[in-house]
Amino acid sequence: MQLLDRYLQAVGNNLPQKKRDDILRELRANILEGVEDREAELGRPLTLEEEEAVLKQHGNPVVVGMRYWPKQYLIGPSLFPYYVYALKTVIPLAVVISCVVNLLALTSKSVALEVVLGVLFRVPWVIFMSAAWITIVFSLLDFVHPHVPNCTIPFEGWQPRKLPPVSMDRNFSFTKTVFEVVVSAIGLAWLLSIPFVPWLMLGPAASQMKYFRLAPEWLTFYWVFAAILSVQWLSDAVTLAAPAWRRYRPFVGMLGRAATAALASWMLKVPTFIWLSDLGREAGKDANIPLSLNMALHMAFKVMVIITIVQLAWEIVKMITRRSSPGVQSSSTQNAL
Amino acid sequence: MTPSKSDNSNDVFENLKLELRRGCLVLAVLSQLTVERYGYTLRQALAEDNLAIDESTLYPLLRRLETQGLLLSEWREEDKRNKRFYKLSPDGKKVLAQLLAEWQELNKSLNRMLREV
Numbered sequence: 406m407q408l409l410d411r412y413l414q415a416v417g418n419n420l421p422q423k424k425r426d427d428i429l430r431e432l433r434a435n436i437l438e439g440v441e442d443r444e445a446e447l448g449r450p451l452t453l454e455e456e457e458a459v460l461k462q463h464g465n466p467v468v469v470g471m472r473y474w475p476k477q478y479l480i481g482p483s484l485f486p487y488y489v490y491a492l493k494t495v496i497p498l499a500v501v502i503s504c505v506v507n508l509l510a511l512t513s514k515s516v517a518l519e520v521v522l523g524v525l526f527r528v529p530w531v532i533f534m535s536a537a538w539i540t541i542v543f544s545l546l547d548f549v550h551p552h553v554p555n556c557t558i559p560f561e562g563w564q565p566r567k568l569p570p571v572s573m574d575r576n577f578s579f580t581k582t583v584f585e586v587v588v589s590a591i592g593l594a595w596l597l598s599i600p601f602v603p604w605l606m607l608g609p610a611a612s613q614m615k616y617f618r619l620a621p622e623w624l625t626f627y628w629v630f631a632a633i634l635s636v637q638w639l640s641d642a643v644t645l646a647a648p649a650w651r652r653y654r655p656f657v658g659m660l661g662r663a664a665t666a667a668l669a670s671w672m673l674k675v676p677t678f679i680w681l682s683d684l685g686r687e688a689g690k691d692a693n694i695p696l697s698l699n700m701a702l703h704m705a706f707k708v709m710v711i712i713t714i715v716q717l718a719w720e721i722v723k724m725i726t727r728r729s730s731p732g733v734q735s736s737s738t739q740n741a742l
Numbered sequence: 743m744t745p746s747k748s749d750n751s752n753d754v755f756e757n758l759k760l761e762l763r764r765g766c767l768v769l770a771v772l773s774q775l776t777v778e779r780y781g782y783t784l785r786q787a788l789a790e791d792n793l794a795i796d797e798s799t800l801y802p803l804l805r806r807l808e809t810q811g812l813l814l815s816e817w818r819e820e821d822k823r824n825k826r827f828y829k830l831s832p833d834g835k836k837v838l839a840q841l842l843a844e845w846q847e848l849n850k851s852l853n854r855m856l857r858e859v
Contacts, residue, residue: 424805430817431781431826432801438782438823464798472802475809 408453409436412460419470428473436463479544488543492536497583497645499535500528504590505639524594582645589638596631616685617695622675629668637661659720666713669706678702767795769845771803772838775813778829780820804828812837 413429420428440459444450451459463469480488507524595605603611640657644650672678679702680695774787781801788795807813812834815826830838 427826428801428805430824434823434825435780435782435785435797435801438825462797464796469798472798473805475806 408456408460409433409440412436412463412466415466416470419467420473421475424473432469436460479540480547484543484547484550488539491539491543494646495539496532496535497586497642499531501586501639501642501646503527503531504642524590579645582641586638586642586645589634589641593631593634593638596634600627616682616688616690617679618682620675620678622672623678626668626672630665633661633664633668655720655724659717659724662713662717662720666710666717669709669713672706673703673710763793766793766845767799767803768807769838769841771800771807772812772830772834772841775828775830775834776838778827780825780827782825784828807834 413433416432417425417429436459440451440456443455443459504524507527599606603614607614637657640650640654644654677695677699679698681690681692770788770791770793771784774784779787781797781804784804785795785797785800788800804813804815808815808828812831813828814831814834815828817824817826819825
């Protein structure tokens, strides 16, 4: 039975080396026994097709061989839930840290666009490397854990009382927050790039800026506004990695709106936002341009104050409504218990 | 083409049936090895009792049970062919008794519950 030798050779290629010959000897004896029974039933030797059918029924050589291996998974079922938890926690955190560190480089580098693109292109690499390291650590842990006596997994010591309180943000969506964090990071990078590349905000009009002077209050406005957005972005990013922080997210959002409204109100007190520079006067630029710009900016800040106050009021109403809803009350009661 | 609902429920049933049988497999194999047998005759004995098992599942399972100390094996010649015979080890006998007790308890509970359905 030449086919049997070829079949056993194929199975042998996938067997553990130590037991290979013994297993093949046993398989040969069992298969030949089956063939003999079949021949006795038919009263004649098997045809090639019938031999083939016997081997086919025995199973694919790769599958048959692999079933003799003692362990066929990288991370076992006892550790797998913790592995997934680690992936979900560490990867967003690694992405946030990588983005923050790289965005900080913006302040020290003049070529801001390159840095922004660098941050974006590095994200898939950070995700890949974090996942690879977590997988290596967990597969090692899975290998070592059964061989160490009295070794307990740190995650096993959880206590119900240490679980995070019920979140105020009941509509929290992980995917939506990831999207918001990424979009906000791009927006923030754009905002922080403006001092180095004014073209990013003004477009072709950036070349005309030498003919105008800006009020010194603009600098304060710019940095305070960037700080408010950074804090909000950081708060969103932290909630991805630390679910316990989700309860503070609505408060951070409201504080951000209040601060923005206050900042815009402060800007409304500035008498003149922009005026012609000496170069502008010498170049004979129209004095009505800064006049129109000042009116437009004043109006823009007024609209900004109104919008942020309306948003803030709406969020406060939503929060009060949620707190008085039966679902939250019962959760609070459970918390008290 | 998307699978129909009945295809899906058939798949679910097949998977659940497989899981149910897998749970009983070790008990069935151990129970058949109170007398010495080799792989091929063990498979036949199980099939005769309506518990057919693929060769590619049964033979590695025998090796695993032997590694766990539940079976003993030896090569011996029978009908002019060398065969590997398996039988329960003393530990295997203890584990079989424990598993049987567990199985009977489970069976009792299930029968009670199913009577109420």
